[in-house]
Amino acid sequence: MSDIYFEEGLENVFIDFIESLGYTYVPHQTIVRDSMKSPIASEVFEESLLRINPDLPEEVIEQTIYQVKNIDAGLLATRNETFFEYLQNGMEISHYTDGRLKTERVHLIDYKDIGKNSFIVTNQLTIKGKDTKRPDIILYVNGVPLVVIELKSMTSAMSDVSSAYRQIKNYQVDIEELFVYNAFNIISDFTTTKVGTITVNEAWYKEWKSIDGSYESTQYADYKTLLEGVLDKRRFLDIVKNFILFEHKDDGINKILAQYHQYFAVHKAVQSTKDAMAKGDGRGGVFWHTQGSGKSLSMVFYAAYLTKELKQPTFVVLTDRNDLDDQLYGQFSRAKEFLRQTPIQAQSRVHLHELLDNRTSNGIFFSTMQKFAESEEPLTDRNDVIVIADEAHRSQYGLREKISLDGQVQSGMARLVRKSLPNATYIGFTGTPISMNDKDTQEVFGQYIDVYDMSQSVEDGATKPIYYENRVVNLGLKEDILREIDRKYDELSEFANETDIEAS
Structure with a gap:
């Protein structure tokens, strides 16, 4: 030696x-x-x-x-x-x-x-x-x-x-x-x-x-x-x-060139998606790769690989903000030669319906969650539609329904998406861990497919370490004022949708 x-x-x-x-x-x-x-x-x-x-x-x-x-x-x-x-x-x-x-x-x-x-x-x-x-x-x-x-x-x-x-x-x-x-x-x-x-x-x-x-x-x-x-x-x-x-x-x-964690995780995600489609439960799993580790590129590799495996499925990529929608759309557009198709941003729910209803294969369409709140009618009944949800743990993806003060039933965004795409398979991509108590996310997407957390990413040099000093600042807020704020917030939330609540 x-x-x-x-x-x-x-x-x-x-x-x-x-x-x-x-x-x-x-x-x-x-x-x-x-x-x-x-x-x-x-x-x-x-x-x-x-x-x-x-x-x-x-x-x-x-x-x-x-x-x-x-x-x-x-x-x-x-x-x-x-x-x-x-x-x-x-x-x-x-x-x-x-x-x-x-x-x-x-x-x-x-x-x-x-x-x-x-x-x-x-x-x-x-x-x-x-x-x-x-x-x-x-x-x-x-x-x-x-x-x-x-x-x-x-x-x-x-x-x-x-x-x-x-x-x-x-x-x-x-x-x-x-x-x-x-x-x-x-x-x-x-x-x-x-x-x-x-x-x-x-x-x-x-x-x-x-x-x-x-x-x-x-x-x-x-x-x-x-x-x-x-x-x-x-x-x-x-x-x-x-x-x-x-x-x-x-x-x-x-x-x-894909990095090792992307290569193996994409293979796991493809298999998990195929298994979910075979079972028919629509739960493709959760792909947790920490921020800065190339999650959006992993989505591109996943979509390209699954297209070959499933003989031309259709993808709907969901985000909860316009800026995230633009970012992901830009990433996919820059890789359109590799994907061998051109991604399209849906301008409205009607546009998304036209995109999905007028084809039987292929297509990568981008939409924000808010477009699904416009109606609960199915956009398509096809069973080869794959929904890629970015930041899958957010409260916008909730399944819960509640009744507002005026007697209206308000559905969680995940329920609205499910009604719009009833036979689709759902896979969640997230850069942050899902709470153990977050039953909605697990109900929508299933269990973890692959976990590449912050410590592993820092060790590999994909993410720069952050050092901070913890300091406690005594704001001196009065308890009665805090209770009044909480009461008012709960009152206003009865008339707000989940997107506005999350943004607040």
Whole structure:
């Protein structure tokens, strides 16, 4: 184990472990490429395409190879996004057969039959670009270099995980062609191992601390946990297809890789939703991930994954404030290419009814809770509607009914939503814990699906710790005045709806 104190020895330790995951080690000298400028293992690439797409004509395979090798237009992030569209969804290639133009879909990876794919690990491959470089380790899937690993010796004060990050960023300039095909990068000095994408800064290179969705032993996660966590063959391809997205903002393109807590929680949420639909009780569960841990992105990954699993369900995303509605709608809109559909904000209950009633599949619609107070008539009777409720613990989601002083029956918002979408399945996302006494929330959504609390988030660096000093201030309020305020508040609440009460 003394080898880990030297970079060459650390390379061997990593390669040995990656081989134990089922990858084949191939010396860099034997990898056949078109030139030293090209990072693609051309022979392996062609063989893989023929194996995965056995019924396609040779002409189509040749066009595919040419197109993948010549993604030339734009900046690195744009080129990488183009390639990822091919990688995640396949490529449409047109050709003439019997005098007619025909379009075929070519797949670069077989996501269903893992055994049909080639998994290769190599090291010290020389690549020419603006400069000549030799990355420590490269992982190939079907001849395409999807992962670059950069290692630094932990014995040098000047060589740590930060210097590995800087080396990766330099590579992205000097040998850009390698990163056109990149899924993610791994950096390590053995004591700390992190994973990140080509667009993120060092702060967003994160540790992967679980291989099974358990958070109990994440404080001391080592390099093996990350390597198995993201490079296990089945999970690796699942991450590539379903947990990497490109977000378009005014300042450019962000390539986002789900963090470990998002990956495992989304899988749990998808299964919980499918179970609830099979039982017919509509209670998909509560997804509690603390504020700052990427809850809104988890919703995006959840919606995209469930769309594939359930064959085009419809989603209604509920919030209790216009500003939250705008924020979530913005997040989903920035990921519309990944979702493969454009989200729509409902302008009124009538508009929401039109959106739901005029379709039998697909659709991601955003609405505030208040729109459901306008009527109790069903918006749709479909049973493949998924309601995603943000901040599911709030009192707006109550089931209780009460009678006001003027004799009117006032329904809790959850009851109104249930009447409007009687056959839907409900899943609640929240950043704060639900009270043990909150029976309404449990009645609507069910039990916790996954819990990623503040202490875990702070430990992972997703949330910054807050320190405060407790001080008691004696306001000197009189008891009779306080009782009068309470009495008046109770009186006014009889004429107010739950939204106004919560806001007060």
